[in-house]
Amino acid sequence: MTITAPQKTAPALPPLQPTGWLRYLSFSVDHKVIGLQYLICGFAFYLIGGAMAGAIRTELLSPVSDFMARDVYNQILTLHGTVMIFLWIVPVVNGAFGNYLIPFYVGARDMAYPRLNAVAFWLIPPAGLMLISSYFITGAAQSGWTAYPPLSITTPATGQIIWILSVLLLGGSSIFGGINFIATILKLRRPGLKLMQLPMYCWAMLGTSILVVLSTPVLAGTLIMLSFDIVAHTGFFNPGMGGNVVVYQHLFWFYSHPAVYIMVLPAFGLVSEILPVHCRKPLFGYTTMVYSIMAIVVLGLVVWAHHMFTSGTPPWMRLFFTIATAFIAVPTGIKFFNWLATLWGGRISLNSAVLFSCGFIVNFVLGGITGVALAQVPFDVHVHDTYFVVAHFHYIVYGGSVFVIFASIYHWYPKIIGRMLDEHLGRLHFLLTFIGFNLCFAPQHWLGLNGMPRRVAEYDPQFELVNQISSAGALLMAISTLPFLWNVIASAFYGAIAGDNPWRALTPEWLTSSPPPVENWKGDPPLVTHPYGYGTPGDEIDLNSASGSDLWRSGQ
Amino acid sequence: MTSLTPQNAQLDHVDDHDEDHGSEHPDHRMFGLATFLVADAMTFAGFFAAYLTFKAVNPLMPGAIYELELPLPTLNTILLLVSSATFHRAGVNLRKQQNERCRLWLMLTAMLGLAFLASQMVEYFTLPFGLADNLYASTFYALTGFHGLHVTLGTLMILIVWWQCRTPSGRISANNHFPLEAAELYWHFVDGIWVILFVILYLI
Ligand code: HEM
Ligand SMILES: [Cu+2]
Numbered sequence: 065m066t067i068t069a070p071q072k073t074a075p076a077l078p079p080l081q082p083t084g085w086l087r088y089l090s091f092s093v094d095h096k097v098i099g100l101q102y103l104i105c106g107f108a109f110y111l112i113g114g115a116m117a118g119a120i121r122t123e124l125l126s127p128v129s130d131f132m133a134r135d136v137y138n139q140i141l142t143l144h145g146t147v148m149i150f151l152w153i154v155p156v157v158n159g160a161f162g163n164y165l166i167p168f169y170v171g172a173r174d175m176a177y178p179r180l181n182a183v184a185f186w187l188i189p190p191a192g193l194m195l196i197s198s199y200f201i202t203g204a205a206q207s208g209w210t211a212y213p214p215l216s217i218t219t220p221a222t223g224q225i226i227w228i229l230s231v232l233l234l235g236g237s238s239i240f241g242g243i244n245f246i247a248t249i250l251k252l253r254r255p256g257l258k259l260m261q262l263p264m265y266c267w268a269m270l271g272t273s274i275l276v277v278l279s280t281p282v283l284a285g286t287l288i289m290l291s292f293d294i295v296a297h298t299g300f301f302n303p304g305m306g307g308n309v310v311v312y313q314h315l316f317w318f319y320s321h322p323a324v325y326i327m328v329l330p331a332f333g334l335v336s337e338i339l340p341v342h343c344r345k346p347l348f349g350y351t352t353m354v355y356s357i358m359a360i361v362v363l364g365l366v367v368w369a370h371h372m373f374t375s376g377t378p379p380w381m382r383l384f385f386t387i388a389t390a391f392i393a394v395p396t397g398i399k400f401f402n403w404l405a406t407l408w409g410g411r412i413s414l415n416s417a418v419l420f421s422c423g424f425i426v427n428f429v430l431g432g433i434t435g436v437a438l439a440q441v442p443f444d445v446h447v448h449d450t451y452f453v454v455a456h457f458h459y460i461v462y463g464g465s466v467f468v469i470f471a472s473i474y475h476w477y478p479k480i481i482g483r484m485l486d487e488h489l490g491r492l493h494f495l496l497t498f499i500g501f502n503l504c505f506a507p508q509h510w511l512g513l514n515g516m517p518r519r520v521a522e523y524d525p526q527f528e529l530v531n532q533i534s535s536a537g538a539l540l541m542a543i544s545t546l547p548f549l550w551n552v553i554a555s556a557f558y559g560a561i562a563g564d565n566p567w568r569a570l571t572p573e574w575l576t577s578s579p580p581p582v583e584n585w586k587g588d589p590p591l592v593t594h595p596y597g598y599g600t601p602g603d604e605i606d607l608n609s610a611s612g613s614d615l616w617r618s619g620q
Numbered sequence: 621m622t623s624l625t626p627q628n629a630q631l632d633h634v635d636d637h638d639e640d641h642g643s644e645h646p647d648h649r650m651f652g653l654a655t656f657l658v659a660d661a662m663t664f665a666g667f668f669a670a671y672l673t674f675k676a677v678n679p680l681m682p683g684a685i686y687e688l689e690l691p692l693p694t695l696n697t698i699l700l701l702v703s704s705a706t707f708h709r710a711g712v713n714l715r716k717q718q719n720e721r722c723r724l725w726l727m728l729t730a731m732l733g734l735a736f737l738a739s740q741m742v743e744y745f746t747l748p749f750g751l752a753d754n755l756y757a758s759t760f761y762a763l764t765g766f767h768g769l770h771v772t773l774g775t776l777m778i779l780i781v782w783w784q785c786r787t788p789s790g791r792i793s794a795n796n797h798f799p800l801e802a803a804e805l806y807w808h809f810v811d812g813i814w815v816i817l818f819v820i821l822y823l824i
Binding site: 176177180239242243244246247250251252277278279280281282284285286288289292296297298299300305306307308311314315318 | 649663664670674678680759762
């Protein structure tokens with residue numbers, strides 16, 4: 065572990081901006097403020113999307129549509145998927161933690177383009193509000209988060225157009241963010257810091273941002289074409305006019321398969337930061353981890369048609385995409401075993417952050433296995449568009465990404481706020497979430513295998529009991545949010561003072577005060593060349609060379 | 621909530637620090653623009669992929685097949701290629717602090733851009749098909765229209781740069797030539813896309 069002694073140069077005093085909580089409503093260019101804006105805004109949308117999920121599960125308590133009309137069900141379902149993906153997971157695992165952590169990790173005082181960064185964030189609230197208000201004003205889109213034509217062309221146009229506009233704005237925000245991350249990681253590294261010394265989250269964000277920059281624009285172009293079909297009556301995707309719906313599917317999944325990695329790669333990175341700290345062991349297999357991230361980026365761009373096995377894909381295409389998808393399991397498996405090996409023999413402190421991380425590992429491996437199964441054509445043609453697929457991707461997006469978001473909040477809250485979260489409430493939160501989640505989604509595998517189609521408000525009565533079990537799980541998940549909310553709000557005022565580095569972690573964000581000062585460090589940024597140098601006597605922080613500044617207070 | 625921010629004293633001076641970024645750090649704006657252009661290129665790639673797939677798997681009805689006239693698009697190609705060269709001259713002159721010459725070249729470039737747009741309009745109005753006539757027509761207008769939007773934006777940028785480098789001490793000058801360089805890179809990009817578009821849409 066080496067931390068070079070900071071030089072004592074005072075940073076120039078920058079001009080005035082709002083202080084206190086007002087900052088969070090301002091066009092701040094401070095990456096930490098923007099990170100928190102993303103996090104809080106994302107969580108607000110999570111609560112809204114969660115309420116929608118509650119409505120869906122309530123409707124599905126009985127086989128007939130009695131709780132809401134069928135077209136309302138379609139609207140709620142579409143909004144739920146869109147909100148959860150584009151307004152909660154993508155902005156939070158990328159925007160929130162990325163903005164907060166990446167400048168620390170590269171030893172910079174801010175992102176490469178602070179103003180672009182603020183613009184990227186402020187595109188999100190209006191887009192989200194527009195999307196949700198469409199439900200009350202004109203009726204929301206009804207064609208699911210995939211907006212497949214011809215359904216999206218034939219359902220009411222206004223809602224669909226608002227949906228397109230809002231997704232275009234969110235895509236733009238995501239692209240600006242991606243450009244910023246690439247430039248920050250590649251160009252803003254503190255002198256002397258090599259790429260292969262960066263914390264793993266940087267690599268994950270680099271890979272994710274490459275995917276964002278390469279694939280999101282294709283979605284934008286596709287949605288523009290779709291809007292022409294709706295507004296100008298062109299026939300790109302309208303079979304009635306000689307158009308081709310399968311082209312839409314190809315273009316859409318060229319974005320949306322990478323999008324699933326945009327949701328989960330950053331989560332991989334975050335887990336790789338959390339586990340070593342609480343196991344007091346170096347991250348196992350750093351180099352293999354880096355290469356598997358990059359392999360996932362490359363392979364992730366060439367597997368999209370596994371979502372289209374029932375769309376008349378020719379045999380050679382099925383063969384190619386099955387094999388390519390199976391290959392992705394290899395780098396993914398490498399990462400999985402690296403996490404296990406990081407845990408193995410460590411001095412694990414089983415706190416909430418670790419519990420959620422371990423929950424992630426368990427859920428993710430289940431979701432990964434069903435994913436590989438789905439990539440096999442003979443199996444997929446039977447379960448495509450059934451609840452089996454719903455179970456698969458919820459195991460990954462909720463059991464994976466959302467679990468990691470919670471783990472990260474437990475891990476970084478002391479840094480962000482300066483106070484500790486309550487462990488008991490945290491464990492209660494984990495227990496309720498883990499049980500609720502599995503109760504909700506595990507039965508859906510069975511439902512899908514037995515032929516219950518997804519995205520419909522009514523179903524065969526034989527599935528009633530299992531659906532009710534699933535809804536009970538959803539209720540438990542809703543309840544699990546309460547101890548969490550209470551915890552984060554109350555702890556901000558009454559939590560134990562965290563100190564600079566309560567976890568005795570080695571990554572650079574901990575080598576400053578909590579919360580960190582405006583330009584991250586009062587002195588020069590520390591040079592952390594071994595971010596995972598745990599497990600050696602005294603954790604090998606050279607306190608002498610790190611002293612003389614606010615970097616580190618010993619005796620925590 | 622103020623209890624969350626013990627460094628309040630510090631926060632009085634929150635960093636709006638990109639004003640003095642230029643002197644502190646090397647300039648990364650060109651890198652950002654280049655990354656953005658990669659993204660932009662991917663949008664075009666999506667359109668091209670759609671066009672080529674449509675062409676391969678969705679045969680047009682008999683009678684809906686047109687031979688596009690080549691003279692106008694060829695003229696357009698030449699206009700854009702020449703404008704890339706004139707833009708380059710403008711940049712060279714700005715760096716030599718010859719603002720007047722630079723502005724002359726810029727104006728010429730903008731004129732070439734406008735000429736391109738005008739001739740594109742002429743083509744639109746003489747074509748025998750409209751936006752929603754058939755798949756081919758729609759894709760044709762989507763591609764050329766999206767590209768035309770880029771040319772319009774680029775021309776506006778050129779005019780802004782032209783206005784802002786009036787004097788050697790103006791906002792854009794030999795000391796601050798980033799805006800000109802950015803517009804130039806963008807212009808070359810739009811130019812390159814046109815060449816690909818010309819080949820794919822008109823020649824094959
Ligand atoms: C181990 C790697 C994975 C494999 C092999 C895999 C495979 C598949 C396949 C074949 C499908 C299509 C099923 C069908 O529609 O018939 C699918 C659907 C889906 N997967 Fe995965 N997957 C993997 C990982 C992920 C990850 C990491 C995520 C998200 C973070 C994810 C999210 C989704 C979503 C959202 C869908 C459903 C899309 C929809 O139709 O709405 N998957 N997966
Ligand atoms: Cu996929």
